[in-house]
Amino acid sequence: MATPRGAVQPITSRSVVEQATDELRRAILAGSLAPGAEYSLRELAGMLDISFIPVREALRSLESEGLVIMRPGRSAVVTPLDLDDLHGIYRLRRALEPEIARRSCGLLTDEEFDRLGELAADFGARDHGMADIYDDHHDFHLALLAPAATAWDIRILTTLWRAGERYIRIGFGQLDPDPAEHERRGEAHTALVAAFRTRDPATAAAAVEQHLARNEKIAISALS
Numbered sequence: 001m002a003t004p005r006g007a008v009q010p011i012t013s014r015s016v017v018e019q020a021t022d023e024l025r026r027a028i029l030a031g032s033l034a035p036g037a038e039y040s041l042r043e044l045a046g047m048l049d050i051s052f053i054p055v056r057e058a059l060r061s062l063e064s065e066g067l068v069i070m071r072p073g074r075s076a077v078v079t080p081l082d083l084d085d086l087h088g089i090y091r092l093r094r095a096l097e098p099e100i101a102r103r104s105c106g107l108l109t110d111e112e113f114d115r116l117g118e119l120a121a122d123f124g125a126r127d128h129g130m131a132d133i134y135d136d137h138h139d140f141h142l143a144l145l146a147p148a149a150t151a152w153d154i155r156i157l158t159t160l161w162r163a164g165e166r167y168i169r170i171g172f173g174q175l176d177p178d179p180a181e182h183e184r185r186g187e188a189h190t191a192l193v194a195a196f197r198t199r200d201p202a203t204a205a206a207a208v209e210q211h212l213a214r215n216e217k218i219a220i221s222a223l224s
Contacts, residue, residue: 020058028067029165036080066163089164090216101208102201103148117193124186126179167219
C-alpha cells in the first residue's frame, strides 16, 4: 500500500538543531554541563553524535537565552552562576509578574483554580524532588499568568525562567532531603492559588512578590 503523499515528513536539518538545542539546554539546566566549563563544538557534537554544524546553531540559540557564551573559533562556555545575574533576573521578574497577576486573577475560571490547587498540593509530595516537579512547576506559574499575558510577555518570562532555572534547581535541590521543605513547597503554591482566587488584584500581586522574594533568597543560597 502506497504511503499518502505528505503523510510522513522527512527529517530536516532544522529538527536536528531543535533536538540539539533541547538536549544541551537540559544538560546545562541540570548541571551536567557545568557552569564555567568550556566545550569545543566538536566535543559537543561527539556527545550528541551529530555534526558540529547543528551544534553551532543550537549554541547560538542558547546564547540568546543567556545559557552559554560563544568564544572566537569553535567553542562555547557554559555561563557561570553569578550573583549580579541572578539579581537582574529577579528584578525583571518582579517588574513583570505581579503586574500580570493583577489582571490575570480576575480572568481565571473556578475550574482552572481547582486544577491548579490540585497541582500545587502535589508539589508537597515527599517523594517528589525539585527535578521531578520542575516542568509542572513551570506550567503552574505560566497557567496563573497566561490569561492576561501577551505572546511577548510569555516569551520574555520563559527566557527569564530558563535563565533562573539553574539557580532554582540547585538551591531547592539542596533542600530536597528535608521533608518539611516539601510540605512548605506545597503550602506556598496552594497559598498562591488562594490569593489569585480572591480575584483581588492587590492580593494576587502581593502573593507573587512574596513568592519571588523567597525563591530569590533560596537561589542565592546556591551560590554560597
